[in-house]
Amino acid sequence: MSQPESLDADGLYHWAQRAVAELARHRADINALNVFPVPDADTGSNMAHTMEAALAQADRGGDVAEALAVGSVRGARGNSGMVLSQVLRALADSTTDSRVDAAALADALSLAVELVDRAIADPVEGTIVTVLRAAAAAADAALAEGIALYPLLQRVLAAAQEALDATPSQLPALREAGVVDAGGAGLLVLLDALRAELDGAQLTEAAVPAESTGELEVIFYFEGDVDALTADIAPRGNSLVVARDGERAARVHIHTTEAGPLVELAFARGAVSNLRLEALPGVPEGASESVGRTVWAAAPAGPLAELFAGAGAEVVEPGRAVEANPGDIFLVNGSKGDAGEARVVPTDSYVAGIAALSVYDPTNADTDAVVSTMRDAARSMRVVRPAAVTFDALVVATRRLLAEGGEQVTILSARAVDATALTSKLGVEVMALTAPGIETEIGVE
Incomplete structure (x- = not known):
């Protein structure tokens, strides 16, 4: 079977779908490798989240490569996610009409090295940066020989794998743990997904993300009539959290499909600063809005309880027993309350509880996967x-x-x-x- 000499915009979009599916499938394995720079077991989750944000932006239309770059930069999470976003930015800057051929891939990898070196003040050898650099060097050498896209990619994969295998010899933390670099492993997953796309390997229907709802996470600091603002924007979204900073100021968080009108309302009501918009992975069409599961959170009465309740949790006083059903989830938040039959997310602080709740997916019926993601978020705090x-x-x-x-x-x-x-x-x-x-x-x- 002969492989295509290039990917067009549709092919690049299908690669992004495949990359999202493969990163999700390997998330736990990559997390388990994460011992450097901090053993917080979240590299796989960060790369998956970043790629999901990239795909969500591409779902909105426009130039595919540019959309993937914009979405990944806005949604980048962690150091590995930042590196991934720079790879996608380099790809966008190296393609015309989202077409990827041998020259475009080689140019993108070389440019990605430059962008990452510029972004990271003190890059460390034995990490994803080393693997990326090896991939770029192999691509440049293959391109100089006039090699087409697929054989060039095969050389890139071989060089990247060799560099990944060598990372324990470069970083004592990896050597002591007996693992390779987690971010480098994630990069290999992305490159291998490109090989599979060129091969025309079947992507199972279950792995292809459904259409996105096009939601954005909107976060900003607001000074003005907080009550009036809350009343205005509450009907325009969900997951609303208004963390007050006194009577006339608050940090506002909401998920919405009406980001433009919502932000205009905020500016009309008062002073807005530190505004951030981030593409959210879409909820599949037809998905249930709830799977009948309750998230419990220990928090004292007052602003903290209001914050957790506003984010969708059922709040209990710290130290109190939880009247939970099997399949429920309990954020302990440093308390010693009885979780009953609930699954425990061992958050040892309120801020870790907030981080865990921020990634909770009420539509996902796989409680094991939901709890794992929430634990990843708590550990990353x-x-x-x-x-x-x-x-x-x-x-x-x-x-x-x-x-x-x-x-x-x-x-x-x-x-x-x-x-x-x-x-x-x-x-x-x-x-x-x-x-x-x-x-x-x-x-x-």
């Missing part, structure tokens, strides 16, 4: 409880957490925290919630 809650102390504590990377900071405290000033000082998005009677928590994900 690095948490400290600073002794002092002054502005300078918060800056110092947060910078220590951010030294290992991070995209968003969540601060829960009994004292009012100036999230806007911290965002400006730290250069990353800060969400703060004032909740009387709790110990201050800083979480970075």
